[in-house]
Amino acid sequence: MESYHERLRLATGRLGALCAGIDPHPGLLAQWGLPNDAAGVERFALTVVEALADTVAVVKPQSALFEAQGSAGVAALERTIAAAREAGLLVIVDAKRGDIGSTMAAYAEAYLGGGPLSGDAVTLSPYLGFGSLAPALDAARRTGRGVYVLARTSNPEGACLQSAVTATGETVAQSIVDAATAANQEGVEGVAGLVVGATHATTGLDLGGFAGSILAPGVGAQGGTMAGVRALFGDSPALVLPSASREILSAGPDPALLRDAARRLLGA
Amino acid sequence: MESYHERLRLATGRLGALCAGIDPHPGLLAQWGLPNDAAGVERFALTVVEALADTVAVVKPQSALFEAQGSAGVAALERTIAAAREAGLLVIVDAKRGDIGSTMAAYAEAYLGGGPLSGDAVTLSPYLGFGSLAPALDAARRTGRGVYVLARTSNPEGACLQSAVTATGETVAQSIVDAATAANQEGVEGVAGLVVGATHATTGLDLGGFAGSILAPGVGAQGGTMAGVRALFGDSPALVLPSASREILSAGPDPALLRDAARRLLGA
Numbered sequence: 174m175e176s177y178h179e180r181l182r183l184a185t186g187r188l189g190a191l192c193a194g195i196d197p198h199p200g201l202l203a204q205w206g207l208p209n210d211a212a213g214v215e216r217f218a219l220t221v222v223e224a225l226a227d228t229v230a231v232v233k234p235q236s237a238l239f240e241a242q243g244s245a246g247v248a249a250l251e252r253t254i255a256a257a258r259e260a261g262l263l264v265i266v267d268a269k270r271g272d273i274g275s276t277m278a279a280y281a282e283a284y285l286g287g288g289p290l291s292g293d294a295v296t297l298s299p300y301l302g303f304g305s306l307a308p309a310l311d312a313a314r315r316t317g318r319g320v321y322v323l324a325r326t327s328n329p330e331g332a333c334l335q336s337a338v339t340a341t342g343e344t345v346a347q348s349i350v351d352a353a354t355a356a357n358q359e360g361v362e363g364v365a366g367l368v369v370g371a372t373h374a375t376t377g378l379d380l381g382g383f384a385g386s387i388l389a390p391g392v393g394a395q396g397g398t399m400a401g402v403r404a405l406f407g408d409s410p411a412l413v414l415p416s417a418s419r420e421i422l423s424a425g426p427d428p429a430l431l432r433d434a435a436r437r438l439l440g441a
Numbered sequence: 442m443e444s445y446h447e448r449l450r451l452a453t454g455r456l457g458a459l460c461a462g463i464d465p466h467p468g469l470l471a472q473w474g475l476p477n478d479a480a481g482v483e484r485f486a487l488t489v490v491e492a493l494a495d496t497v498a499v500v501k502p503q504s505a506l507f508e509a510q511g512s513a514g515v516a517a518l519e520r521t522i523a524a525a526r527e528a529g530l531l532v533i534v535d536a537k538r539g540d541i542g543s544t545m546a547a548y549a550e551a552y553l554g555g556g557p558l559s560g561d562a563v564t565l566s567p568y569l570g571f572g573s574l575a576p577a578l579d580a581a582r583r584t585g586r587g588v589y590v591l592a593r594t595s596n597p598e599g600a601c602l603q604s605a606v607t608a609t610g611e612t613v614a615q616s617i618v619d620a621a622t623a624a625n626q627e628g629v630e631g632v633a634g635l636v637v638g639a640t641h642a643t644t645g646l647d648l649g650g651f652a653g654s655i656l657a658p659g660v661g662a663q664g665g666t667m668a669g670v671r672a673l674f675g676d677s678p679a680l681v682l683p684s685a686s687r688e689i690l691s692a693g694p695d696p697a698l699l700r701d702a703a704r705r706l707l708g709a
Contacts (some may be wrong), residue, residue: 177466188558235547240547243557243558244515244558245554248512269566272505274596279503279506280508282511283505283508301602302597326528326569328541328573330541330569330571331541332566333570333616335568339604340605341601359664
């Protein structure tokens with residue numbers, strides 16, 4: 174079985190390293206002439222999938238925006254995941270889940286076990302400790318999927334916590350990087366990815382030993398540039414996957430314009 | 442409009458301070474003779490609701506175990522929330538969500554805006570900073586709901602991060618407590634609750650200034666006792682809400698036995 178990391182390497186080698194967010198925000202739905210309901214969200218998401226298949230390697234549906242429509246929105250997320258994988262796109266479900274023990278195992282089952290909410294990878298939040306995410310890492314190794322664990326984010330409110338210093342003298346963010354590096358040495362290379370904000374997030378972060386994938390949101394509308402992202406992570410052996418949402422999505426709903434926006438980023 | 446905290450105070454004043462977890466784990470489903478699918482999860486959850494209405498003040502469905510069944514499970518969660526509120530129970534949706542900006546606003550809309558996934562309160566995870574949760578606090582203030590933010594959990598993997606020291610010299614967990622205390626002074630008393638593990642979690646935590654609600658999981662099967670929980674938080678002005686799941690649920694599916702298990706905890 175091919176690992177997520179191998180599939181990601183192949184796909185980004187072919188199409189370039191860019192992840193397109195699927196973020197059906199109410200404002201974008203209005204701009205696209207779609208209703209702010211589950212049907213509108215689904216039409217939005219499937220339009221992105223159809224437009225960007227064979228143009229980008231990865232899409233990242235934002236679970237919150239589907240959940241905002243209740244279970245009908247979650248059903249739309251399932252159909253979006255299925256359509257994207259069918260079209261050959263890799264899918265990172267941006268759900269930022271995190272819990273402990275058998276509850277974490279249930280999240281792992283949902284997002285990494287192979288059911289209808291399982292894409293190719295899922296984002297996770299480590300407030301309960303990187304170790305609490307073990308059931309997800311186990312599931313990802315078993316099913317050829319991956320996880321992206323929040324490490325250092327670019328929002329200003331994140332600094333206080335992520336820069337706090339642990340008992341062993343490193344920052345919280347660095348402890349997550351180190352734990353992910355260690356997890357990648359246990360069986361499946363690259364099973365543990367990281368989320369590191371693209372704008373200013375690597376400040377003080379040592380990514381030199383991390384050879385997994387780094388999901389770097391914040392390209393485009395949020396201020397980062399593709400060249401800036403590559404420069405930020407220049408000394409890391411990681412597979413850096415810049416992610417853009419509004420920069421691409423605000424070009425829609427015309428599929429050709431969505432593709433143009435993605436290609437502009439890929440060529441930048 | 443009555444705030445969540447006022448409703449919680451009334452309900453726990455009448456029935457006692459106990460939250461019953463609704464955790465349809467695969468093992469419990471099997472023990473109850475129910476299938477491990479969305480229908481089984483819903484039957485389990487509705488049985489708990491029917492059995493415990495008028496016996497406990499609060500129920501806490503665990504979202505992960507519904508999500509494990511995909512969107513059909515999320516639909517079962519919606520019906521569980523509706524049935525519990527209809528039966529007069531307060532509902533804390535244990536979802537541990539957390540994100541930033543307009544994405545956090547979408548989670549707030551889903552769980553606090555009044556739609557089908559909105560209970561009376563929701564649990565949140567603050568890895569992206571307490572400040573990133575502001576859209577949820579705003580929504581909770583607006584709709585008379587509440588949030589419970591993870592502060593100090595009892596799982597051993599949580600200590601490294603939660604005990605890390607911030608730039609202002611306090612632990613991460615304490616910084617969450619202090620931020621929640623401050624949030625409660627902005628308009629709606631008790632809108633910000635905390636999750637603090639019942640077993641050994643208050644080690645070093647100063648809760649003396651916190652007058653919101655503390656959700657304290659870990660009673661019963663996980664090792665804490667009701668008396669132990671009350672002792673742990675004895676010097677805090679908080680409304681302490683011990684939560685038990687397996688201790689109650691393993692007595693099912695007989696409604697009378699579920700009630701007996703809850704009453705044993707309430708009388709302990």
